[in-house]
Amino acid sequence: MKTDLIDVIDSYAKTKPDDVVYHYNDQINTYLDLKHYSDALAKHLDEMRLPNNRPILVFGDKSFAMIATFLAVIKSGHSYIPVDVDSPDERLILINKIAQPVAVIAVDDLPVNLGEVPVISAPTLSDIFQQPVDYQVTHAVSDDQTFYIIFTSGTTGVPKGVEISYNNLLSFVTWIVGTDFNLPENLQMLQQPAYSFDLSVMSLYPTLFKGGTLHVLSKKMTDNFLVLFTALPTLSINVWVSTPSFINICLLEPSFNSTNYPQLKHFLFCGEELTTRTARMLKQKFPQAHIFNTYGPTESTVAITQVEITNEMINEFDRLPIGYIMPGMHARIIDDDGNPILDGSQGELQIFGTSVSHNGYINNPEKTKKVFSIIHGQNAYRTGDIAKIRQDGLIQYFGRRDFQVKMNGYRIELEDVAILVGKQKYVKQTAVVPKYNAQHQVSVLIAYIVPNENHFNSELELTAAIKRDLKESMMSYMIPQKIIYRKSLPLSKNGKIDIKSMINEANSQ
Numbered sequence: 001m002k003t004d005l006i007d008v009i010d011s012y013a014k015t016k017p018d019d020v021v022y023h024y025n026d027q028i029n030t031y032l033d034l035k036h037y038s039d040a041l042a043k044h045l046d047e048m049r050l051p052n053n054r055p056i057l058v059f060g061d062k063s064f065a066m067i068a069t070f071l072a073v074i075k076s077g078h079s080y081i082p083v084d085v086d087s088p089d090e091r092l093i094l095i096n097k098i099a100q101p102v103a104v105i106a107v108d109d110l111p112v113n114l115g116e117v118p119v120i121s122a123p124t125l126s127d128i129f130q131q132p133v134d135y136q137v138t139h140a141v142s143d144d145q146t147f148y149i150i151f152t153s154g155t156t157g158v159p160k161g162v163e164i165s166y167n168n169l170l171s172f173v174t175w176i177v178g179t180d181f182n183l184p185e186n187l188q189m190l191q192q193p194a195y196s197f198d199l200s201v202m203s204l205y206p207t208l209f210k211g212g213t214l215h216v217l218s219k220k221m222t223d224n225f226l227v228l229f230t231a232l233p234t235l236s237i238n239v240w241v242s243t244p245s246f247i248n249i250c251l252l253e254p255s256f257n258s259t260n261y262p263q264l265k266h267f268l269f270c271g272e273e274l275t276t277r278t279a280r281m282l283k284q285k286f287p288q289a290h291i292f293n294t295y296g297p298t299e300s301t302v303a304i305t306q307v308e309i310t311n312e313m314i315n316e317f318d319r320l321p322i323g324y325i326m327p328g329m330h331a332r333i334i335d336d337d338g339n340p341i342l343d344g345s346q347g348e349l350q351i352f353g354t355s356v357s358h359n360g361y362i363n364n365p366e367k368t369k370k371v372f373s374i375i376h377g378q379n380a381y382r383t384g385d386i387a388k389i390r391q392d393g394l395i396q397y398f399g400r401r402d403f404q405v406k407m408n409g410y411r412i413e414l415e416d417v418a419i420l421v422g423k424q425k426y427v428k429q430t431a432v433v434p435k436y437n438a439q440h441q442v443s444v445l446i447a448y449i450v451p452n453e454n455h456f457n458s459e460l461e462l463t464a465a466i467k468r469d470l471k472e473s474m475m476s477y478m479i480p481q482k483i484i485y486r487k488s489l490p491l492s493k494n495g496k497i498d499i500k501s502m503i504n505e506a507n508s509q
Contacts, residue, residue, distance in 0.1 A: 003170070003174070004142075005166070005169070005170055005173065005205070005209060006071065006074060006075060006137060006140050007137070008209055009031075009034070009071065009208045009209065010035050010137065012031040012211045013031050013032045013034065013035035013036075015211075016031060016211060017030060017031055017032035018030050018031075018032065019031055019211065019213070020213045021033070021034050021207075021208070021212075021213060021214065022034070022064045022067065022213070022214050022216065023213060023214065023215045023216060023235070024062060024063060024064060024216040024218070025216075025218060027064065029064045031211070033064070033068075034064075034067070034068055034071065034208075036129075036132070037064075037065070037068035037072070037129045038068045038069075038071035038072040038075060039072070039075070039133050039135035040072075040128050040129055040130075040131045040132075040133050040135070041068065041069060041072030041073075041076075041105075041125070041128050041129065042071075042072040042073075042075035042076045042135055042137070043133045043135045044120075044128050044131075045072065045073065045076035045078070045103070046076050048103065048118065050076075050078065050102040050103055051102050052077055052078075053077060053078065053079070053141075053145055053146070054078060054079075054100075054101070054102040055078060055079045055080065055081050055099050055100075055101045055102070055146070055149055055362070056073045056078045056079070056080055056081070056101050056102060056103045056104070056105060057080075057081045057083060057095065057096060057099065057101040057103070057104045057105070057114075057117075058070065058073065058080050058081065058082050058083065058104075058105045058107060059083045059085065059092070059104065059105070059106050059107060059108060059110060060083075060084075060085055060105075060106070060107025060108040061084070061085045061107070061108055061218070061219075062191070062194065062195065062216050062217075062218055062219075063107065065107045065125065065126075065129070066082070066107050066195055067195075067204065067208075067214075068129065069105050069107060069125070070082070070148070070195075073105070074140055074141045074147065075135075075137050075140045076139070076140075077139040077140060077141060077145075078102070078141070079141060079145070079146040079147055079148055079149055079163070080147075080148050080149070081095065081099055081101060081148070081149045081150075081151070081161065082148065082150065082194075082195040082196045083095055083151075083196055084194040084195065084196040084197075085108045086194070086219065086475070086476070087196070087475065088471070088472060088473055088474055088475065089111050089112045089472070090472070090473045090474075091151075091159065091473075091474070091475065092110075092111070092112060092114075093112060093114070094158060094159060095151050095159060095161070096114045096115075096117065098151075098158070098159070098161060098362065098363055098364070099149060099151075099161055099362055099363065100363065101117060102117070102118075103117060103118045103119070103120065104117055104118070104119045104120070105119075105120045105125060106119055106120065106121050106122050106125070107122060107125060108122060109121070109122055141166050142166050143165070143166055143167055144165045144166070144167055144358045145165060145166055146163045146164065146165055146166075146358075146359060146362075147164055147165055147166045147168070147169050148164050148169075148201075149161045149162065149163050149164070149362055150162050150164070150196065150197075150198045150298055151196070152298050152411055153411065153412055153413045153416040153417075153478065160361045160364060160367055161361055161362040161363070161364070162198075162298045162299050162357055162360075162361060162362075163357055163358065163359040163360065163361070163362050164301050164357055165357070165358045165359070167354065167358070168300075168301045168354070168355050168356070168357065168358065169201070169205060169301060171301070171328055171354040171355050172201070172205075172301040172302055172303070172355055173205045173206050173209050175326045175327065175328075176202065176206040177206050177209060177210055180306055180326070181266070181268070181290075181292060181306065182290070183206075183210075183239055183266055184238050184239065184265070184266070185210070186212060186238070187206065187207045187210045187211075187212025187213070187238070187239060188212060188213050188215060188235075188236050188237050188238045188239065188263070189203040189206070189207045189212060189213070189214055189215065189237065189238075189239045189241060190203060190215055190217070190235070190237045190239065190240050190241055190242065191203045191204065191207075191214045191215060191216040191217065191241075192217045192222065192241065192242045192246060193242070193243070193271075193409065194219070197271075197409070197410070198298045198301075198302050199241070199242075199243065199270055199271045199302065199409060201301070201302045202241045202268060202270060202294075202302050202303065203239075203241040213236075215235040215236070215237050217231065217232075222246070225249070225252075225253075228249075228250075229250075229253050229255065229256070232250070232256075233255070233260060233261075236263060237261075237263070237264055238263045238264055238265060238266065239264075239265075239266045239267075239268065240264060240266065240267045240268065241268045241269075241270075242269065242271075242409075243269065243270070243271040243272050243408060243409025244269050244271075244272055244273065244274045244275065244278050244409075244441075245272060245407075245408040245409055245441075246408075246409070247267070247269070247278060247282060248278055251278070251281050251282065251285065256285060257285040257286065258285065258286045258287065258288065258289065261286075264286065264289065265286075265288065265289050265290060266289065266290050266292070267282065267286070267289055267290070267291045267292065268292045268294060269291075269292065269293055269294060270294040270295065270296065270302065270303045270409075271406065271409035271410075272406035272407070272408070272409050272441065273319070273320075273397065273406070273439075273440060273441055274293045274309070274320050275319075275320070275439035275440070275441060276314050276317065276318070276319070276320055276439070277439050278439070279291060279293075279309045279314050279320060280314050283309075283311060283314065290308055291308065291309040292306050292307065292308055292309070292323075293306070293307050293309055293320055293321070293322060293323055294306045294322070294323060295322035295323060295395070295397065296355070297381065297383055297385075297411075298411070299356065299357050299360075299371070299372075299381045299383075300329070300351055300355045300356045300357070300381055301355040301356075301357075303326075304325060304326050304329045304331075304351060304353075304355050305322050305323030305324060305325055305326065305331075305395055306323040306324065306326065307320075307321055307322070307323035307324060307394065317396075319396065319397065319398070319440060321394050321395060321396045321397070322387070322395050322396070322397045323394070323395060324393050324394060324395070325351075325393065325395070326355070328353050328354035328355065329351060329352070329353035329354060329355055329356075330351065330352050330353050330375075330378070331349060331350070331351050331387075331389060331395060332349075332350050332389075333345075333346070333347040333348065333349060333350070333387065333388060333389060334347055334348050334350050334382070335347055335348070336348070338350075338382075344388060344389070344390070344391070345388060346386055346387065346388045346398055347386070347387075347388070348382060348383065348384065348385065348386060348387075348401050349383045349385045349386070349387040349395070349397075350375075350380060350381070350382050350383065351380065351381055351383060352375040352376070352378045352379060352380035352381070353378050353379070354378075356372075356378070356379035356380060356381045357372070357379065357381070358379055360372045371384075384400055384401050384402050384404060385397060385399070385400060385401070386398040386399050386400065386401050399440070403415060403499060405434045405442045406441075406442065407434070407441075407442040407443075407445065407477065408477060410475075410477045410478075412445070412477070412478055414432050414433065414434070414445075414499070416478070417432045417445065417447075417474070417478050417480065418430055418431055418432040418447075420470065420473050420474050420478070421447050421449070421466075421470065421480065423473070424466055424469050424470065425452065425469070426451055426452050426454050426462060426465060426466055426469075427449055427450075427451060427452065427466065428449075428450045428451060428452045429449070429450040429488075429489055429497075430447055430448060430449045430450070430489075431447070431448045431489055431497045431499055431502055432445055432446070432447045432448075432480055433445075433446050433448070433499060433502045433503045433506050434446075434503065434506070435482075435506045435507055436507055444480075444481045444482055445478075445479075445480040445481055445482070446480060446481075446482045446483075446484060446506050447480035447482070447483045447484070448484050448485075448486055448489060448502055449466075449483055449484070449485055449486070450485075450486055450487065450488060450489060451485055459483075459485055462485075463483045466483065467479060467483075489502070490502065
């Protein structure tokens, strides 16, 4: 019999109503709270008589109200678009314009006017949650209907909204809680990234599906080392989910070890490359822990490969493999023309199967057609990642084939950043390139800029002005950390800015 994700989550309100589902700051909420809140909002959304199966934008932070809202939206037959409270106003406006949501739920106060779309304000939402209702889930999102839409950066300065279906998500969740990872039965999972970042899904829905507890870190905690390590020891987590960059921060703390966290036995990493250096340090501090490296683009529902990292693997590989493909998914290596490479050499990784987005990018057929296709009757996606597949099925990753990079777990399109930098009034021409560290990770984004005439007395003042303006148009993680000024930028033979030569220059210093 087919498992229904929402029915399973709702069932815990009856079987263990007082169990904690959400621990955030000093507040705890139970599974009974989750059902009451989500049922009340779902009923309200039904009464709004919104067009069926259309998205609803959810704007907010990491409070319990966010996940209650997500479930309510799904119960009412709509997909949700999570937009983080720290998003620039321009990004929020763009997402609203592209996705054309039928409603907006403001868990936190909206900073801008989004036009005629109906908005449920934060005070109204709070009132709705407190209304006792008798609600029957009869028309929740199911099968190939879109469950959530997460916006990534785009190559033209315009974000792309990846549509993930109910079936995509269910395939992912059942894999995570299955035998490949052998997670504890009583899941006590760390919830670190914002809900607008798809890594959050790795902890969110597996935990809810198993009736566990989410221990949530706020941005205030993760931005302050002292606050973070005051809070972390108070969380009874047994499964850690994060980017490698975040664990690198935690490994700097001497007290972060198995002696002080005896229940923490599983680490799952995704979002960027896990280096041998990070894995070795973690093994030293948590020698009995199970450390899993995973890989997957947003377009294929968070992650599609896994491998447990052993000491032998750390010693064998310069770059750790990204794992074996999950059940229901398939991988192959192709050349630039899309033809399969069968001799075991490197090429672009193409994936197809149950986790690949059914609909591609919302309201963007041109971008969808470029990277999505059908192989053997299944949805396929060209990842743009260079990889090779060993005879035993283990996949090794060797970087990007284009100018897309990962930094601190965030996927960043260099052209996207360059376009936004180029719009600034003090910038005549620009190119943005990554600088890699010894572990092949992007450590810094460098913007090479040909400046317009300006009134500043120094490059330092000019840089401060540009960065100040950039905060109004892009996420903080996209803003270049270093700016280098030039009279001109090098051009390639076809007259375009020679990005590759600038990458070489940035990494030869």
